Amino acid sequence: MRAPGTARLALGFLCAQALLVGLTASFAPRVFYEDFPFVSSWVVLLPPFNEHLVTDVGGLYLAFAVLFAWATVRPSAALIQPLCAAWAVAAVLHLVFHVRNLESFGALDAAAEVVSLALVLALPAIAVVCVRPPRTS
DSSP, X not given: OOOHHHHHHHHHHHHHHHHHHHHHHHHOHHHHHHHTBSXXXXXXXXXXXXXXXXXXXXXXXXXXXXXXXXXXXXXXXXXXXXXXXXXXXXXXXXXXXXXXXXXTSOHHHHHHHHHHHHXXXXXXXXXXXXXXXXXXX
């Protein structure tokens, strides 16, 4: 493993982010819809509210949080590579949707949303690179 500490840091951040989204969306879906990401209100700009959809998304984020926590505690390429690939698929689709639906956002919120979603996409790549075995000559 090249840099297990860096991989753990990236995975820990992904776990925390997934927990924040997952817990809020699962147990306070209206709060998630009206207030997320809590420094501004982005989700409400993409109506309509659907409690079933929001709580389902929350459950999926909580499932990812469990796997990210597991990978943080016991990092292995066999777990981290498919976990990060699955997360990247979801994150790319999420980013593309939001990039295509920015018309309700002010310029600052639009930029902040795109940057934050891109960062969440970059972290799995960092983790995967960090758990690859070092090259031998």
